Amino acid sequence: MEFGEPGQGMKALDDVSLEIRANEFFTLLGPSGCGKTTLLRLIAGFEQPTSGVIRLYGEAMQDLPPFRRPVNTVFQSYALFPHMTVAQNIAFGLEMRGLGRAEIDRTVSAMLELVKLPDVGRRRADQLSGGQQQRIALARALANRPKVLLLDESLSALDLKLRKEMQIELKRLQADTGITFIFVTHDQEEALTMSDRIAVMSKGRILQIGTPSAIYEAPVNRTVADFIGETNFLTGEGTPEGLRLADGQCLALNEPASGPLTLAVRPERIRLSDQGNLEGRLEDIVYLGTDTIYLLEVAGQSGFRVRRQNDEGAGNGLHPGARVRIQVPAAALRVLAE
Amino acid sequence: MSTLQQRQQARQLRHRLLLSAPAMAMLGVFLLVPLGIMLLVSVLQGGDYGGVKWGEYSFEAYVSFFYERDLDDSLVFNTDYLQIFQRSLWLSVLTTAGCLLIGFPTALYLALQDEKRRNLLLFLVTVPFWTNLLVRVYAWILLLRNGGLVDSGLGLFGFDGSLGILYSDAAVIVGLLYSFLPFMVLPIYxxxxxxxxxxxxxxxxxxxxRRxxxxxxxxxxxxxxxVAGTLLVFIPSLGNYIIPELLGGGKSLMIGNLIQLQFGTAHNWPLGAALAFVLLALVLLAMLSYNLRFRQPAMEGHA
Known part of the structure; x- marks a missing residue:
């Protein structure tokens, strides 16, 4: 599928192809401007693809107007109707489908129960707090029992505590309703917490699709590795013995490779150890409560991070400037495609 | 409450009064005083050749709005003026409805354009204001008269020529629609x-x-x-003078023409003033009903 403004060289989406399974919590993750919201709007029907098809359960949808698609959206701004009460907001979609009054009333109160706000039906939408509006937007979209629910950066307007609550809440709702959720976010932590699978996007392309652990443990390239979590990059020359760094240190690899290489390693997989296989100079120590980050200079490269949990004996009297050895397990190293 | 706070509040009140004084003076001099004079005139005895006899009070003007004085001085119910009021109301309602029907889609279309195009189109909506209304209404006379562009244009569709559109209610509505349409389009836009x-x-x-x-x-x-557009069209068209005068000929009188007639040829100032007050009452009534109908739901929302 492609999407671009006619007459412009830039494509907002370029050769995007993905398959989302039924009942899946699927996340489109990427920095702003990567095309994830455009992709969502294409699925919802607010934009038409320049080329390509969108299928839902085998049925081509790309030519249907939004009101004919069994898809509902929770908008980033919530887009609750300000001239209606909460109950009228939730009832809107049901009325559009021509349901009877009794059934509408039943569904509205069921939806309000579902999002745990049973008493706000008669209030106006703009009298609710941000978190409540968020829940009502969810209830309104779910009331139609869509086959797919689209969520556009739906949690980004909430404060941290509320966001954490809603993350768990969304997971629960998805499990309870059995509806496929497609969630758009730029927050990698949110994506990792909630998703069954994640598609990492950048510059209108999909870089990698996989489960949170696959994406985190085995990023396919530097952009993905850099975007998801903290990552250290080691560059050097592949030799039969392993990776030769700029200062001549050599790191053993499980599978020998040749030529210029970039390797990624997560900071929490590295240990400080006198018998370690790499040497570096300690630049700084950042205490984070549960963890401590040790910033090292390794092979002339500054900002190499080692993250250790603060259990007994951690840190034991290290000071910036000291030379330390670190143990980088071969299993934790990922060779990245450039 | 401390005396300091009291003093502060008193000072604030004084400031507010001082700041609003020019506006108050303006309203007083240009609205309340003329209205007061008109009210006074409406309850005075009319002079023989226009003007009023000061100090001689009479409700004759209000009475003659409904009744005609017979030869033997008995009052007979007279609907002449009421009919003119009714026609004015009817023409204004039609004008407002027409403006809404044309104005809303126009405003919607304008709002959906991209910004550059939108500004150009908005400019075009306001272009008619650049020419004097009188000139534009005369142009309509040329268009609507027998053998004019509209008349002969309709003739092509099998209508007989010389339809006599000019000097009819239809011509008045066309003129009112034309001159008040921007007042509907702009607030809706x-x-x-x-x-x-x-x-x-x-x-x-x-x-x-979509629907x-x-x-x-x-x-x-x-x-x-x-709501704003409707009020901006309905109220001025109800009291409009120039368009029924020019496009309605003498035949299609509206309230404005009737009032002008009393102060002019009829030399009956009290009746003219009384008619003006009846019109004012009508307008206030219309605004009140609008308020009751449309403001209340919005207020409930904040209750």
Whole structure:
């Protein structure tokens, strides 16, 4: 599928192809401007693809107007109707489908129960707090029992505590309703917490699709590795013995490779150890409560991070400037495609 | 409450009075005083050749609005003036409805254009204001008269020429529609321009087709503009003078012409003033009913 403004060289989406399974919590993750919201709007029907098809359960949808698609959206701004009460907001979609009054009333109160706000039906939408509006937007979209629910950066307007609550809440709702959720976010932590699978996007392309652990443990390239979590990059020359760094240190690899290489390693997989296989100079120590980050200079490269949990004996009297050895397990190293 | 706070409040009150004084003076001199004079004139005895006899009070003007004095001085119910009021109301309602029918789609179209085009089109809407209204109304006389462009144009469709559109109610409505349309378009455009179009997307998303989205989301949210536009068209067209005078000939009188007639040829100032007050009452009534109908729901929302 492609999407671009006619007459412009830039494509907002370029050769995007993905398959989302039924009942899946699927996340489109990427920095702003990567095309994830455009992709969502294409699925919802607010934009038409320049080329390509969108299928839902085998049925081509790309030519249907939004009101004919069994898809509902929770908008980033919530887009609750300000001239209606909460109950009228939730009832809107049901009325559009021509349901009877009794059934509408039943569904509205069921939806309000579902999002745990049973008493706000008669209030106006703009009298609710941000978190409540968020829940009502969810209830309104779910009331139609869509086959797919689209969520556009739906949690980004909430404060941290509320966001954490809603993350768990969304997971629960998805499990309870059995509806496929497609969630758009730029927050990698949110994506990792909630998703069954994640598609990492950048510059209108999909870089990698996989489960949170696959994406985190085995990023396919530097952009993905850099975007998801903290990552250290080691560059050097592949030799039969392993990776030769700029200062001549050599790191053993499980599978020998040749030529210029970039390797990624997560900071929490590295240990400080006198018998370690790499040497570096300690630049700084950042205490984070549960963890401590040790910033090292390794092979002339500054900002190499080692993250250790603060259990007994951690840190034991290290000071910036000291030379330390670190143990980088071969299993934790990922060779990245450039 | 401490004396300091009291003193502060007193000072604030003084400031507010001082700041609003020019506006108050303006309203007093240019609104209340003339209205007071008119009210006085309406309850005075008319002079023989125009003017009034000061100090001689009479409700004759208000009485003669409904009754005619017979030869033997008995009062007979007379609907002449009421008919003119009724026609004025009817023409104004038709004008307002017509303006709404043309103005809303126009405003919606304007609001949906990109910014550059929108500014150009808005400019075009206001272009007629650049020419004097009188000149534009005379242009309509040329268009509407027998053998004029409209008349001969309709003749092509099998209508007999010389339809006599000019000097009829139809001509008055055309003229009113033409001159008040921008007053409907602009306020509706203003409220549509502020509209959050994501709400319309949300309506589509929830299964509303175009008609439903218009009916359930766009029109209710544009209601302040629609109300403002309706008042801006209805009230001035109810009291309009120049258009029925020129396009209605002598035949299609409206309230404005009737009032002018009393102060002019009829030399009956008290009746003219009384008619003006009846018109004012009508307008206030219209505004009051509008307030009751449209302001209340909005107030409930904040209760």
């Amino acid at each position: 203003t409220s549509l321009e502020k509209l959050d179009w994501r709400l319309v997307e949300a309506a589509f998303d929830l299964g509303a087709n 439903k989205a218009l009916q359930r989301v766009i029109v209710p949210l544009a209601m302040p503009g629609i």
